[in-house]
Amino acid sequence: MFVDTHAHLYHQQFAGDREAMLQRALDAGVTKLFLPNVDHESIAGMDALAQEHPATCFPLMGLHPCSVGEVNDEAMLEVERLLRTGGYCAVGEIGIDLYWDKTWLVQQQDVFRQHVRWAKELDLPIVIHCRNSFAETIAIVEEENAGNLRGVFHCFTGSPEEAARIVALKDFYLGIGGVITFPRGGLFETMQKVGVEHCVLETDAPYLAPVPFRGKRNESSYIPHIAAKLAEAAGVRVEEVAHITTTNALALFRR
Numbered sequence: 001m002f003v004d005t006h007a008h009l010y011h012q013q014f015a016g017d018r019e020a021m022l023q024r025a026l027d028a029g030v031t032k033l034f035l036p037n038v039d040h041e042s043i044a045g046m047d048a049l050a051q052e053h054p055a056t057c058f059p060l061m062g063l064h065p066c067s068v069g070e071v072n073d074e075a076m077l078e079v080e081r082l083l084r085t086g087g088y089c090a091v092g093e094i095g096i097d098l099y100w101d102k103t104w105l106v107q108q109q110d111v112f113r114q115h116v117r118w119a120k121e122l123d124l125p126i127v128i129h130c131r132n133s134f135a136e137t138i139a140i141v142e143e144e145n146a147g148n149l150r151g152v153f154h155c156f157t158g159s160p161e162e163a164a165r166i167v168a169l170k171d172f173y174l175g176i177g178g179v180i181t182f183p184r185g186g187l188f189e190t191m192q193k194v195g196v197e198h199c200v201l202e203t204d205a206p207y208l209a210p211v212p213f214r215g216k217r218n219e220s221s222y223i224p225h226i227a228a229k230l231a232e233a234a235g236v237r238v239e240e241v242a243h244i245t246t247t248n249a250l251a252l253f254r255r
Helices: 018-027 038-053 073-083 105-122 136-142 160-167 188-196 220-234 238-253
Strands: 003-004 030-035 055-058 091-097 125-133 151-153 172-176 200-203
Touching: 003 200, 003 220, 003 238, 018 125, 018 220, 030 038, 030 160, 030 238, 038 055, 038 073, 055 091, 091 105, 091 136, 105 125, 105 136, 125 136, 136 160, 160 172, 160 188, 172 188, 172 238, 188 220, 200 220, 200 238, 220 238
Parallel strands: 003 030, 030 055, 091 125, 125 151, 151 172, 172 200
Antiparallel strands: none
């Protein structure tokens, strides 16, 4: 059994074959799918998918850092209101993104910190988007963590040293996706040193499809390809990767 801990399956790219795509995931042994929110516009589709497939699809709630601007009060009020309904299994997708634009770094830091505090209060895990911002992001997690915080660094592509810093937080995991299959991605070599013990699997569908589907639409049924490459890097059987990563995901999300 596999878990896809990060998939935007409500995305418009799945409008034409969403049910068939979900069935392909189940047929591939991917039995639980976690759906991170992006912004106000993504909530309705995400919630509808989770309501239609309550045993398979589990929604998260948060404001993506790329959706953070100069003023975020209204968006954050909505996030808080929805989180307090108890209908979401994690706070996410949240974090800091300095790849596209650094204009709103201070706002991203403030919004991220507020999300983290809600997660602590509500005893929910955090799903962290961290692009070109590892130092800025983990600094806030380390400052806010008092032993009552858990989460995953989504789409981990960092160094062994960065992986060690995440693992040292305790109850934090590395989200391993399609980048591990990229010949020059660097993640395969990192995971040869890091191993699988603190990993969960993800697709980030419809983005970052693994080899041999690179450049095409990603979907949750491709998780076994990611698992196989992680098993190769770690020098273990794919069944062991499935067991460890699924156990980690279920412990993280308590589902």
